[in-house]
Amino acid sequence: MADQRAVHLVRRPGRALSAEDGVGALLAAYHLRTEAEKGTPVADPDGLPDRYRAEVSDPGAAFADDVVLVAVSGGTAVGCLVVTAPVDGRSEIKRLWTEPAFRGRGVASELLGAALAQATESGADAVRLSVWAWRTGAVALYERFGFTVVESWDGRDHLVCMERAL
Template structure:
């Protein structure tokens, strides 16, 4: 793989074994990293909290009502994002993740552009997300993409809520 290959984003096909495996790997990495950042490092998928373990082991069930996008560079999965209908013409961005070896290649920006395009197609007028306060790089990216801080809808401490119009 060369670093100049285009990032391609497509909707995850839960019937595809290869895509489902790639998504599970990305989600597993995302959740293990997040738990480590929270100070609760886990060494395996089995040690994740049940709700996160379910996403990794059975993404088709966990995201049955959501839209999941996968980014690829060449034949390798580079990142993912989950889009949830938050009601009232709002979509929520969850699980935005770029595999570490693909960082710096505009994977997250490309995924966010795809989310914005999807939102426009389905008639959403607002995108929202929550991000851990210690993820400065992600917060910077979101602000660069037009997200602004919003009143929190989260009950968990340490999350910053952000929105942007579509």
């Protein structure tokens, strides 16, 4: 019998996402946690800023031109990551999230490794991302994968911008 907690990755063009993919629920958890960490907690996705609520309600439209990587265990989505199409030779990684019960098992590392492969396949020369400074575990993960801090392209306080050449 297969281990129901085993995780495999699925790569989906953003426009091909459906409600059954579970990505909307993962994005909701990601954004709700982020808003709470920023000191502006909201009770449910309806309280999220419009931009984030749109991602949760229709990830297929929000990420139509991107590739979404989904970690699946026992038929349930337990992690996700978005890789944008290259612009000026650079892809961006967004929305890395792993369900808390699956943390510490290498899911985020698998998603990140697959994202770098996707960016390479799509012709990117570099990958960039931004991460909140208080997410020290995520910053350390990105550093292990060769990302370095670069000058910010985003004016929000406490946001760390990182990049890695491919």
